[in-house]
Amino acid sequence: MTLAPETTDLMVQLRLDDGWFTVCDLNVLLPGRGVAALLPDGRQAALFRDRAGRLYAIDNRDPFSGAAVLSRGLTGTHKGRPFVASPLLKQRFDLESGQCLDDEAVRVGTYEVRTA
Amino acid sequence: MTATEGATPTIVLVGHGMVGQRFLEALAERGMTATHRVVVLCEEPRPAYDRVALTSYFSGRTPEDLSMTDMEFIEKEGIELYVGDPAETIDREAKKVTARSGLVVDYDILVLATGSFPFVPPVPGKDAKGCFVYRTIEDLLAIEEYAGTRTTGAVVGGGLLGLEAAGALKGLGLTSHIVEFAPRLMPVQVDDGGGAALLRTIEEMGLSVHTGVGTQEIVVDEDGAVTGMKLSDGSELATDLVVFSAGVRPRDQLARASGLAVGERGGISVDEQCRTVSDPHVFAIGECALASDGRVYGLVAPGYEQAETAAAAIAADEAEELTFTGADLSTKLKLLGVDVASFGDAHGATEDCLDVVYSDSRAGLYKKLVIGRDGTLLGGILVGDAEAYGTLKAFTGSVPPVSPESLVLPAGAGESTQLGPTALPDDAIICSCNNVRKGTIRGAVTEHNCTTVPEVKKCTKAGTTCGSCVKVLGQLVTAELEASGVVVDKGLCGCFAQTREELYEIVLALHINTYQDLLDRYGREDARGGDGCEICKPAVASIIASLAPTIGADGYVLDGEQATLQDTNDHFLANLQKNGSYSVVPRIPGGEITPEGLIVIGEIARDFGLYTKITGGQRIDMFGARVEQLPLIWTRLVDAGFESGHAYGKSLRTVKSCVGQTWCRYGVQDSVRMAIDLELRYRGLRSPHKLKSAVSGCARECAEAQSKDFGVIATAGGWNLYVGGNGGATPRHADLLAQDLDDAGLIRLIDRFLMFYIRTADRLERTSTWLERIPGGLDHVRDVVVEDSLGICEELETLMTAHVANYRDEWSATINDPEKLARFVSFVNAPDTPDPVVGFVPERDQIKPDLPLLSIGMRPAEDVLEGTAQR
Numbered sequence: 008m009t010l011a012p013e014t015t016d017l018m019v020q021l022r023l024d025d026g027w028f029t030v031c032d033l034n035v036l037l038p039g040r041g042v043a044a045l046l047p048d049g050r051q052a053a054l055f056r057d058r059a060g061r062l063y064a065i066d067n068r069d070p071f072s073g074a075a076v077l078s079r080g081l082t083g084t085h086k087g088r089p090f091v092a093s094p095l096l097k098q099r100f101d102l103e104s105g106q107c108l109d110d111e112a113v114r115v116g117t118y119e120v121r122t123a
Numbered sequence: 124m125t126a127t128e129g130a131t132p133t134i135v136l137v138g139h140g141m142v143g144q145r146f147l148e149a150l151a152e153r154g155m156t157a158t159h160r161v162v163v164l165c166e167e168p169r170p171a172y173d174r175v176a177l178t179s180y181f182s183g184r185t186p187e188d189l190s191m192t193d194m195e196f197i198e199k200e201g202i203e204l205y206v207g208d209p210a211e212t213i214d215r216e217a218k219k220v221t222a223r224s225g226l227v228v229d230y231d232i233l234v235l236a237t238g239s240f241p242f243v244p245p246v247p248g249k250d251a252k253g254c255f256v257y258r259t260i261e262d263l264l265a266i267e268e269y270a271g272t273r274t275t276g277a278v279v280g281g282g283l284l285g286l287e288a289a290g291a292l293k294g295l296g297l298t299s300h301i302v303e304f305a306p307r308l309m310p311v312q313v314d315d316g317g318g319a320a321l322l323r324t325i326e327e328m329g330l331s332v333h334t335g336v337g338t339q340e341i342v343v344d345e346d347g348a349v350t351g352m353k354l355s356d357g358s359e360l361a362t363d364l365v366v367f368s369a370g371v372r373p374r375d376q377l378a379r380a381s382g383l384a385v386g387e388r389g390g391i392s393v394d395e396q397c398r399t400v401s402d403p404h405v406f407a408i409g410e411c412a413l414a415s416d417g418r419v420y421g422l423v424a425p426g427y428e429q430a431e432t433a434a435a436a437i438a439a440d441e442a443e444e445l446t447f448t449g450a451d452l453s454t455k456l457k458l459l460g461v462d463v464a465s466f467g468d469a470h471g472a473t474e475d476c477l478d479v480v481y482s483d484s485r486a487g488l489y490k491k492l493v494i495g496r497d498g499t500l501l502g503g504i505l506v507g508d509a510e511a512y513g514t515l516k517a518f519t520g521s522v523p524p525v526s527p528e529s530l531v532l533p534a535g536a537g538e539s540t541q542l543g544p545t546a547l548p549d550d551a552i553i554c555s556c557n558n559v560r561k562g563t564i565r566g567a568v569t570e571h572n573c574t575t576v577p578e579v580k581k582c583t584k585a586g587t588t589c590g591s592c593v594k595v596l597g598q599l600v601t602a603e604l605e606a607s608g609v610v611v612d613k614g615l616c617g618c619f620a621q622t623r624e625e626l627y628e629i630v631l632a633l634h635i636n637t638y639q640d641l642l643d644r645y646g647r648e649d650a651r652g653g654d655g656c657e658i659c660k661p662a663v664a665s666i667i668a669s670l671a672p673t674i675g676a677d678g679y680v681l682d683g684e685q686a687t688l689q690d691t692n693d694h695f696l697a698n699l700q701k702n703g704s705y706s707v708v709p710r711i712p713g714g715e716i717t718p719e720g721l722i723v724i725g726e727i728a729r730d731f732g733l734y735t736k737i738t739g740g741q742r743i744d745m746f747g748a749r750v751e752q753l754p755l756i757w758t759r760l761v762d763a764g765f766e767s768g769h770a771y772g773k774s775l776r777t778v779k780s781c782v783g784q785t786w787c788r789y790g791v792q793d794s795v796r797m798a799i800d801l802e803l804r805y806r807g808l809r810s811p812h813k814l815k816s817a818v819s820g821c822a823r824e825c826a827e828a829q830s831k832d833f834g835v836i837a838t839a840g841g842w843n844l845y846v847g848g849n850g851g852a853t854p855r856h857a858d859l860l861a862q863d864l865d866d867a868g869l870i871r872l873i874d875r876f877l878m879f880y881i882r883t884a885d886r887l888e889r890t891s892t893w894l895e896r897i898p899g900g901l902d903h904v905r906d907v908v909v910e911d912s913l914g915i916c917e918e919l920e921t922l923m924t925a926h927v928a929n930y931r932d933e934w935s936a937t938i939n940d941p942e943k944l945a946r947f948v949s950f951v952n953a954p955d956t957p958d959p960v961v962g963f964v965p966e967r968d969q970i971k972p973d974l975p976l977l978s979i980g981m982r983p984a985e986d987v988l989e990g991t992a993q994r
């Protein structure tokens with residue numbers, strides 16, 4: 008595995024209602040660690056990259072505390088699916104569906120994400 | 124006004140306390156809420172809450188935490204709940220209840236659950252300013268407010284509640300007295316021997332106990348505020364505040380006034396169905412009821428049983444003919460940190476019974492079992508150690524499978540036996556609050572597929588009230604899972620089948636220095652190649668960091684892969700707060716700081732608008748920093764010579780000190796210097812859980828070293844080393860490991876002790892729990908680190924020497940590394956924009972998090988600016 012910044016020109020983009028929104032350079036995203044992006048309408052997204060290089064984006068707001076911190080959680084794999092654990096009270100969220108794994112009734116929004 | 128009348132029959136509940144709430148649940152379970160209109164009149168300004176746990180308010184539980192009322196439940200069941208509106212009169216002829224607001228409700232069935240009121244003895248001055256009772260959340264709030272700047276408090280009554288109230292006063296910082304008329308504390312529950320053990324322990328905690336004396340008068344000043352009390356032995360006790368806790372009396376006034384029969388000493392007379400003996404349409408349950416066995420029960424468990432009984436009778440559920448004919452009065456409490464339990468025939472009232480007593484006054488232990496002629500366990504009293512309560516209580520009424528003596532002997536003495544709950548019969552009651560039998564708990568696992576304690580609690584209600592049975596519950600669930608072939612996995616997490624100790628050995632022996640390498644080679648089959656999880660990542664990161672120089676890793680936690688494994692606190696080298704801001708704690712070794720140092724901290728806090736607070740660890744915490752401010756703050760701190768205090772890491776926190784020999788007239792060694800030396804030696808040492816220490820200059824122990832993971836107390840001949848102490852949720856006094864050590868000897872021994880702990884402890888296991896868990900306990904640890912019985916001491920010392928030599932301050936390393944600094948932003952695409960939901964509002968001349976801001980997500984633009992302008 009290599010964690011040294013790769014020299015790519017690839018940019019990470021999120022799909023918003025009016026098209027693709029460029030967030031950052033791919034090499035800023037360390038596998039296993041998230042970053043937060045400020046969207047044009049004031050919302051916040053949390054972006055992650057897993058070990059295999061797949062990208063995910065969910066809403067950054069932790070629905071349990073209201074704080075915008077999901078990008079600062081630790082990621083992992085649960086039953087083959089990628090998740091992030093909130094750094095505040097540790098509830099886990101599926102990175103693909105936004106579903107909270109510890110409370111059926113809770114789900115956060117997700118975004119389509121790509122490199123270009 | 125008359126509340127709407129309909130064709131549906133109406134049930135009116137007067138009193139929404141613990142028992143009233145349980146009654147509503149019992150009605151709902153029987154489908155009664157669907158067929159009936161249910162109206163609740165609640166006197167208190169808030170719906171039912173957990174009165175049993177009232178005192179936990181003083182340990183940080185809020186009134187909201189104490190609430191037992193799920194408003195969703197009330198709404199879903201269509202219950203009409205009138206809060207703050209007590210019933211004032213009952214017209215039984217017309218079957219109407221009138222509430223204070225003027226609301227009139229017609230009932231078909233009336234249920235009284237009005238509880239009790241605290242009895243206040245008729246002494247002169249009892250209504251003075253500063254006199255309180257202890258029953259409701261409002262009482263607590265009033266006591267707390269009055270206690271404010273006052274210094275002394277006294278509790279009248281040394282029973283269960285009196286001791287709880289005294290503990291609360293002590294918790295509020297008052298010098299506390301307990302005045303008890305009887306010759307011993309807790310006269311109802313314990314006998315003389317138990318009372319004596321309890322007295323010693325309570326006095327050792329700094330509470331003054333006056334037994335065998337009555338209160339004759341409350342003395343007041345010219346403003347009518349309490350200044351003291353006159354006692355029956357002629358003495359006077361100065362006090363600013365008095366809490367009466369001299370027993371409770373059933374609240375039967377409303378019932379009396381409506382002509383319902385009450386007992387001679389109070390209590391609404393009911394039959395076995397909890398129906399009042401005077402009126403078939405009226406029931407009484409809980410503390411206001413005089414049960415058919417002629418007793419008024421002052422505990423919640425019998426009340427719950429009555430609630431179920433009444434609900435069943437009202438539902439006329441033939442299938443389930445419940446009766447209430449009496450209840451068990453077993454209790455277990457943790458008062459002021461002392462375990463006290465009594466169960467069954469605790470006082471040996473049964474004819475021909477025998478006692479088995481174990482007592483150790485030095486350790487504050489007293490255990491008595493009452494045994495029948497045929498060996499049946501009839502009851503008992505446990506003071507100081509009530510571990511066995513759950514099992515013993517469940518065995519009450521049967522002949523235990525081992526000798527009773529072995530059940531009261533302390534572990535390690537002679538042939539003591541730990542009687543597992545697996546030996547219990549299926550009909551043994553495990554949770555007496557909710558009347559749940561062992562068979563039901565086993566059924567939850569085998570039939571309802573529960574696999575965890577929380578699931579079993581939800582499924583059976585066991586363990587959801589006083590919590591004293593949860594330990595036994597856990598043992599039963601594990602045993603049942605094991606019996607049904609489910610292998611109870613001892614692995615660290617879903618990714619690793621090994622324990623933390625096993626992973627440590629693998630990392631050390633094979634010099635594995637990355638998480639991925641460890642996961643791919645030693646993880647569970649299906650976890651290899653994956654992303655791991657939030658449990659094993661920080662745990663493995665900590666092992667790698669503790670062993671860094673030895674296994675060839677970089678000890679810096681933000682380096683390479685390490686950065687991706689850390690919890691957010693370690694990742695930002697600061698502590699995350701509830702609104703997403705961080706706190707900053709610079710190291711202040713031994714608590715010693717120069718005026719210049721204080722000024723720098725003050726200036727930084729002022730310039731960044733941070734909330735400052737002196738911590739419990741003898742240093743200063745600055746709260747409310749946003750991520751992007753952390754490097755700016757730290758640049759200034761590092762410039763002034765400060766370094767990371769590791770308040771965020773599972774690592775050494777502080778070594779507190781007392782002022783010691785240099786200034787103090789009693790000091791026999793330089794405790795400040797030793798504390799600084801120790802703090803500088805072990806700073807940055809990553810460990811399974813945080814490590815705390817303290818050094819006191821003499822046996823007076825002002826630094827509280829005996830509550831620390833390793834504590835040092837000066838002696839005329841050197842230093843005594845104590846280990847395994849803990850404050851926090853489960854306090855533990857440290858054990859003496861070695862005496863009269865010289866400086867070098869002390870440090871060598873601590874080196875070995877810490878490294879042995881780091882090597883063998885579980886994840887998040889403090890030294891206290893570790894010491895109690897590892898086979899052989901303290902004796903084994905002493906053998907290993909003092910006698911070198913395993914021959915590993917040299918290795919332990921080498922590991923520590925390597926750590927000390929390799930130490931670098933994480934914050935100065937970080938502020939000098941532009942690539943790492945780039946991570947300290949709220950937004951990757953807008954590095955200069957602060958997170959708009961991190962806002963603050965003023966409080967007591969400082970800031971606090973703006974919590975409403977979090978719940979609305981985001982404020983309109985101008986508000987955002989305003990909210991952050993003061994920063």
Ligand code: SRM
Pocket residue numbers: 698699700706707708736737738739740741742743744770776777813815830848849850851852853889
């Ligand atoms: C700031 C401080 C309270 C204060 O205002 O005084 C504090 C604050 C926190 N404590 Fe503490 N503890 C503080 C002294 C203590 C003490 C007193 C002491 O150290 O002498 C204790 C009891 C002693 C002990 O640990 O045995 C204490 C027992 C705990 C515990 C319970 C530990 C246990 O073994 O039961 C936790 C929870 C945990 O660690 O799992 C905890 C956890 C926390 C955390 C880290 C909770 C969290 O994860 O957010 C708090 C965050 C601090 C922050 O954001 O800066 N804190 N905490 C004190 C910091 C001392 C320092 O300078 O570093």
Ligand SMILES: Cc1cc2nc3c(=O)[nH]c(=O)nc-3n(C[C@H](O)[C@H](O)[C@H](O)COP(=O)(O)OP(=O)(O)OC[C@H]3O[C@@H](n4cnc5c(N)ncnc54)[C@H](O)[C@@H]3O)c2cc1C
Pocket residue numbers: 137138139140141142143164165166167174175176177178208209210211236237238239257258259284287374377408409410411420421422423424426454456589
């Ligand atoms: C500090 C403390 C600690 C305790 N610890 C324990 C323990 O460890 N174990 C244990 O088993 N028990 C304990 N108890 C006792 C336990 O709390 C009671 O047994 C239990 O609360 C009784 O429930 P209840 O519903 O009968 O009465 P309550 O919970 O007192 O509820 C009665 C309610 O009725 C209301 N009411 C009264 N009159 C009217 C009216 N006319 N109209 C409308 N409402 C009215 C009252 O305001 C009150 O809210 C403790 C009690 C206290 C105070």
Ligand code: SF4
Pocket residue numbers: 781782783784787788789790791794819820821822823824825826
């Ligand atoms: S522990 Fe002893 S030396 Fe230290 S301050 Fe207290 S009395 Fe003085």
Ligand code: FES
Pocket residue numbers: 553554555556557585586587588589590591592593
């Ligand atoms: S015994 Fe009180 S909750 Fe189980």
